[in-house]
Amino acid sequence: MTGEDRIANGHRCGEDAAAYVLGALAPDEVQAFRAHLAECAACQKEVAEFEQIIGALPESGPRYQVPKDLRRRVMSEVRATPKAQAAPRRTPARSWRPALAWGGAFAAIAIIAVVLVVALGSGGSSTTTIQASTGSAELRIAGGRGDLIVHRLPQLPPGRIYEMWVQRGTAAPTPTGTLFAVTSGGTAAVGVPGSLSGISAVMVTQEPAGGTPAPTTAPVIVARLT
Amino acid sequence: MLGSRGRSRSVDLRALADEELMGLVRDGEVGAFEVIFDRHASAAFSLAYRMCGRRPAAEDIVQDAFLSLWRSGTGYDPRRGSVRSWVLSVVHNRAVDAMRRVGAKAGRDVPDEGIADRLPAAERTDLEVERRDDTRQVRSALDELPPDQRRVIELAYFGGFTHAEIAEMLDLPPGTVKGRMRLGLTKMRYVLGEESRVTV
Numbered sequence: 001m002t003g004e005d006r007i008a009n010g011h012r013c014g015e016d017a018a019a020y021v022l023g024a025l026a027p028d029e030v031q032a033f034r035a036h037l038a039e040c041a042a043c044q045k046e047v048a049e050f051e052q053i054i055g056a057l058p059e060s061g062p063r064y065q066v067p068k069d070l071r072r073r074v075m076s077e078v079r080a081t082p083k084a085q086a087a088p089r090r091t092p093a094r095s096w097r098p099a100l101a102w103g104g105a106f107a108a109i110a111i112i113a114v115v116l117v118v119a120l121g122s123g124g125s126s127t128t129t130i131q132a133s134t135g136s137a138e139l140r141i142a143g144g145r146g147d148l149i150v151h152r153l154p155q156l157p158p159g160r161i162y163e164m165w166v167q168r169g170t171a172a173p174t175p176t177g178t179l180f181a182v183t184s185g186g187t188a189a190v191g192v193p194g195s196l197s198g199i200s201a202v203m204v205t206q207e208p209a210g211g212t213p214a215p216t217t218a219p220v221i222v223a224r225l226t
Numbered sequence: 227m228l229g230s231r232g233r234s235r236s237v238d239l240r241a242l243a244d245e246e247l248m249g250l251v252r253d254g255e256v257g258a259f260e261v262i263f264d265r266h267a268s269a270a271f272s273l274a275y276r277m278c279g280r281r282p283a284a285e286d287i288v289q290d291a292f293l294s295l296w297r298s299g300t301g302y303d304p305r306r307g308s309v310r311s312w313v314l315s316v317v318h319n320r321a322v323d324a325m326r327r328v329g330a331k332a333g334r335d336v337p338d339e340g341i342a343d344r345l346p347a348a349e350r351t352d353l354e355v356e357r358r359d360d361t362r363q364v365r366s367a368l369d370e371l372p373p374d375q376r377r378v379i380e381l382a383y384f385g386g387f388t389h390a391e392i393a394e395m396l397d398l399p400p401g402t403v404k405g406r407m408r409l410g411l412t413k414m415r416y417v418l419g420e421e422s423r424v425t426v
Contacts, residue, residue, distance in 0.1 A: 015401075018408035023322060024382035024389040050411045053418065055307070056364040057383055058314040059269055061276045066267040070285045074267075077289075078259055078296050177302070177316070179294065181323060194303070210293040 013042050021050040027149065027189035034191075035142040139202065139223045146192040148202060150221065153186045156206060162220075163211045164190060167201040172214065179211050199225055244309035248302055251295070259296055266310050267292070270317045277321040277384050287324060291316045322386035367417040375410030378403050 016033045019025050025033060037043050138149040148164070156162065162180050165173035182188045192202055204221035239247065239261045250258035270291060274284035294316065295302070302312050368376055381387045381395070389407070393400040 014408060015404060018411045019382070019389045019404045021411070022379065022382040022407055024387065024392070024404075024407065026388055026390065049415055053364075053411050053414050054383070055311055056361075056418070057368075058273045058318060059361045060364040060368050061272060061384075063268060064272045064275055066271050066288075067281070067285060070271070070289060071263065071267065074263060074289050074292050075256075075260060077293055078256055081296065177294075179320075181327060210290050211297055213297055 013040060014046060017043050017046040018050055021047055021054045027187075030189065031140055031147055031149070034145065034147065035140075038142045038145070137221050137223070141196065144195045144197060146196050146202065146223075147189060148192060148204070148221070148223065149187075149189045150182065150204070151187050153182050153188070153220065155182055155186065159209050160206055161209045161211065162188070162204050163207040163215075164192065165203045165205065165215060165219075166192065166199045167203065168198050169200055173201070173203055175211060175213060177211075179207075179209075196225060201225060245304050248304075248309060262295070262309065262313075263292055266313045269310065270313055273314055274317050274321050277318070277386065278325065283324065284321075287317060287320045291320055318383075325386040363418060364414075367414045370417060371410050371413055375406045375413070378406045379410045382407065 016025060016029065016036075020030065020033050020037075033043075037047065136151045140147045140149065153162070162182070164176045164178040164180070166176055167173045176193045178190055178193060180188050180190050192199075196202075202221075202223040202225070203215070203219040205215045205217045205219050207216060239250075239257050242250075242258075242261070244262065244265070247258040247262050251262060267288065270288045271284055274287040275281060278284045278287065291313065295313065302309065307315075368379070371379070377396070378389075378392055381392050382389065387395070389403045390400055392398075393403045396403070
């Protein structure tokens with residue numbers, strides 16, 4: 001602590017910034033700190049400075065040679081994945097299936113576990129929770145960013161993982177790159193990458209480990225932003 | 227723009243920047259992915275191995291991370307950092323998830339540098355040579371920290387432990403652990419700022 005620390009919104013400035021960038025805060029502490037961070041310029045500055053250090057840490061250790069078997073396995077798997085399934089094409093006409101077709105595909109198989117409808121305010125903080133038979137979820141919004149907290153979702157078998165998607169308007173969902181597992185109690189807390197501006201929905205599906213470029217199962221969570 | 231697959235084959239993929247290669251990866255260009263793998267797999271494996279301390283677990287994490295890149299390469303946003311930092315971030319997050327799934331402390335030890343299956347250092351490519359100075363400076367800045375500050379930073383970042391877990395492990399008040407983290411990162415920031423040569 002320094003003598004210049006001040007208390008804002010019940011939070012002592014600087015107290016949690018280092019632990020936050022090191023990933024050493026518990027999920028509830030992360031939510032509280034992010035809410036504080038959205039409104040505290042001093043902590044935003046400190047986090048930004050610390051993140052530069054953290055970004056360099058991965059390469060601070062000894063370097064090891066990549067096992068040849070690992071390279072062979074990865075490239076074998078990549079070559080076995082048809083290019084058409086590898087990733088959406090960048091040309092819009094090829095990238096996205098029509099929204100109606102996408103919705104229809106889900107409608108045919110979807111049993112949506114949790115659906116939230118969240119009013120996206122103008123920069124304020126909000127938390128919306130909904131309960132459902134298969135679990136519950138919260139979407140916490142602060143400073144235009146969101147955190148999704150789920151409870152009582154089933155643990156997935158080996159080779160499967162939860163994947164987060166975002167949807168803009170009625171376009172097909174795009175992968176956020178966020179893949180996660182839940183604890184034995186079915187809990188997880190994950191941040192929605194980037195700003196929520198322009199996002200109409202945040203979704204979660206069950207996918208093969210490693211994720212997919214487009215959803216292959218019905219969403220188990222849909223948070224609609226209005 | 228190298229959007230055409232046929233055109234991409236006519237150029238030397240290894241001469242392209244990562245960001246250009248990622249455009250080709252999104253188009254399903256295996257050769258571009260292979261170059262990305264060769265450039266960053268050693269750093270990714272080294273990080274995973276350092277965190278897990280077990281070669282099979284580290285290999286699984288790296289394989290999973292790169293296959294994710296191949297399948298969902300659109301998740302990369304160049305506005306948020308380099309391809310390398312993105313890959314390492316994915317590896318770090320997955321390693322932490324894997325260690326927390328294991329749960330038991332015995333499975334989350336910080337690796338022993340003398341572990342039997344440690345691999346020989348890789349031959350450095352030109353790109354690796356370019357990064358070597360920065361890496362040395364970061365390592366030096368970490369090594370210069372008082373041991374109690376370095377310890378909590380390493381346990382948090384490479385061990386995946388929360389400040390409360392570290393406090394319990396070291397029999398310290400939680401506030402002390404967070405204070406040491408902050409002091410350590412502040413000193414590193416000062417040292418590296420003096421060097422003014424850190425690139426991420």
